[in-house]
Structures are given as C-alpha cells and as structure tokens.
Amino acid sequence: MNRYSLNQATTKYWPLEDVVAASNKAGLYWIGLWREPIQEYGVERAAKLVADAGLRVSSLCRGGFFTATDEAERRMKIEDNRRAIDEAATLGTDVLVLVSGGLPAGSRDLDGARAMVRDGLAELAPYAGERGVRLAVEALHPMFCSDRCVVSSLGGALDLAEQFPATQVGVIVDAYHLWWDADVYRQIERAGERICSYQVSDWIVPLPVDNLLGRGMMGDGSIELRRLREACDAAGYAGPVEVEIFNQDLWDAPGQEVFDLALRRYLEHVA
Template identity: 60%
Template structure:
C-alpha cells in the first residue's frame, strides 16, 4: 500500500501536497471511483477539503441517496460536476433488452442534467453472452447512440463515448480505439456527441496523438490514471496512480491541450490498494501527482 501512496515509480521528485486555493488545482476533478471507499457525502466533503473544485459522479452512489438529495448536496458544496458515469451497455441482441437499455440511458441523461453534469460518459458494452459478432455489437452501439443524441441535445448534456482498452472488448467495451469512437461521434452534432480521452484506455493506440487532434472540440472529458503491471486477476482493477506505470502523461496532456480543451481533468482509478487506503491520503497523493505530471502540460 505504501508504494501506491508514495513517490512516483519514475524519476519524478516528491512535491508538497498543494494547499486549498492553489491555482494548479483549478481543473483537477476527483472521480468517485478513485475513492470508492467514500460515500457521496464523504467524496464531496473530501474534495472540498483538499481544495478541489470539481467531482466526477457515478450513478449508483447518487441513487443511494436519491437524485434530489444528491443535486442539493452538490449545489451546497459549490463543486462542479465534471461528468456523470455511466450510460451505455447498448449491445444486447434481444430487442426488449435494447429497449430497456434505451430507457435507462434516457434516465441517465435526465440525471446528468439535474446534477449539472455537462457530460454523460457512455461505456458501449461488450459482446452478448455466447456471441462472437463484434461488428454487429459495434453497429448496435452506434444505433443506440444515434437514438439518444437528439434527446441529450435537448437536455443540454453531451454524450461522451469512452473507447476502452481492447482487453475489455468482450465484456465491457466493443469500441476499442479513439479512432472508432470518433467514427461514431462524427455522425452527430458536436454539441450532442463527443469522446472521452482516458489515458489508461488509449495509451497503447497507434497514432493516438493524431486522433486526439482529430477529436478537437469533441473531447468532452479528459481522464487520467496509469497503466501498471502486473495486471491483476481482476483486470478491471489494474489502474494505477499517475507516475506508477507506463503512460506518458506529458505527451498525452500536450496533445489534449493543443485541441483547445479547457475542461476538467478527472483522475479515475480502479485499484484495490488505493481503495483500501484512507481517502484523504489518496486525494493528497492524487493532487501531488497531478501538479507534477499533468498540470504543467495543460
């Protein structure tokens, strides 16, 4: 656990934890999954105490307290909601299941609007059980997004397609590259459908810098965490704190900044050791790593 919350594994030196009000923290957002050990109330309070100005929310913790209560807490906190996660999971073959997914995504758009989240992150979904039709699953995801886009526009919410690392293609995300996500997004107005640039999912992609430039104004969220080894038995939990793995954050961040992206930068980490650590320690480490490895290149 100590290594997770210590200095980066590379050559970067330790920095003091930025104090509340430090201007370098102005765009840093705590995604709730980074401190999964915290409730929604604790995440809001912890983000404020650390001097952050934004949080990325998840639907499940919001549902636990109720949407109206969550919206009131957010408003009282003074924090921005950088995104709401997640919608998606569009790839079922059964028509009734697809209709249920559509209804759930309409509800997610409404939740994002109520919370003041400008972006609803979409995880496309994996292959239906027993299916090997990857092309068909991708087509169904694209069709589902096309159905949702006009309503999202009406509600003032942008859909953010999140391409996922190919290791998740079978069970979570049949859209595996930024190139594929843009091929879908570009069929719709930019104020309705965009893409999520997540360093964990995209660090491997050949030509990713060119694809980020292509994305331009369609980047609706920039999420950062590291790719670490060894990959755990549950590969979903293989995300590390920035500086502990193999991602070139300077190159990624420069590319995103060059598009004119001026939104928040979310740290989203799925990692059992991070979740086992005290939330305040995690946020302090996150802030140090961010101001050292990410913020200078924005």
C-alpha cells in the same frame, strides 16, 4: 488546480459527503460522479450537496451498454440511458460517459455489436441535446472488447461520434485505455471540440488477476500523462481533468490519504 477533478470511483468506499468536503476544503472546482452510488444517495440530494459546496460535476459515469441479445433487452437499455441523461441534467453536468458494451451473449458478430452502439446513439442523441447533455463515447482497451466495450480505439469512438452533432455526441480521452495506440495523438487532434473529458490513471505491471482493477496512481506506471494532457489542450480542450482509478489497494486505504496522494501526483505528473 482549477481543472482537477477527483472521480469518486477513485475512493470507492469513501462516503460522498467526505469526498465533497475534502474537495471543498482543498479549493477544488470539480468532482466526478458515478450513477450507482448517486442513485443510492439520491440524485437531487447529491446535486444539492455538490452545489452547496461550490463544486460542479465534471461528468456522470456511466451510460451505454447498448449491445443486447433481443429487442426487449435493447429497449430496457435505451430507457436506462434516458434516465442517465436525466440524472446528468439534474446534477448539472453536460457530460454523460458511455461505455458501449461488449459482444451480446453467444455472439461473435463484432460489426453487428458496433452497429447496435451506433443505433443507440442515434436514438438518444437528440434527447440528450434537448437536456443539455453530451453523450461521451469512451473507448476501452482492446482487452475489454469481448465483455465490456466493442469500441477499442479513439479513432473508432470518433467514427461513431462524427455521425452526430458535436453538441450531442463527443468522446472521452482516457489515458489508461488509449496510451498504447500509435495513432492516439493524431486522433486527439482530430477529436478537437468533441473531447468531453481527459481522464487519468497509470498502467502498472504486472496487472492484477482482475484486470478491471489494474489502474495505478499517476506516476506508478508507463503512461506519458502530461504529454497526453498537452495534446488535448492543443486540440482545444480546456475542461476538467478527472482522476479515475480502479484499484483495490487504493479502495481499501483511508479516503483522505488517497485524496491527498492523488492531488499530489496530479500536480507532479499531469498538470
């Protein structure tokens, strides 16, 4: 229980005050936050709300989206990532989750897009280190490569991260995006101290029309969630385990109901 963290994206329409109150009542230590609702609520106000409840922020999601069609767009994205680093520091978390971005509009240059991600990390890593924040590169399932994330494997994420100090750049192990990879356990061992978070949900079939919302509640799908958690533990990771689920049916359900179900399923299938 001292590692469990509900990422607020799992209960998207539930007010932050309610998520925090439920987490406090359940005796939890952690909560995962997203930039857009936190910006709307107020970053400093959210930091106080969480701290007053005795919670800590396991991660802030998300920065990244480094790929761009021109230099002006690239500079805009770099500056937005600087703001994200500042927001993470204000919230008291040392993990800023990065989704790299897909191919720039009209481009088929995958190598060039990945070079943009590397260059973005190179520009931001020292600043993040000064603020006590690690840039956590998240690999997404290959089905998102064209439009959301040109980093499609944990090995690819580590190839980027290892070009920088481990105190500045790490990786996310997200079960939903990585479970299919025959090399994932070797790559988790390789990741070691660079693991910034282990995130859980489940792979359900059939996927919905909007595959972005295809994550299921733990235990409803195909992923060996406990085995992946044990691999992260063996690699030296002892930090929070975040439940992060994008699923319209769960978003439409009462927040407390989803909160209770997620905690129960975590204990059954992950802990």
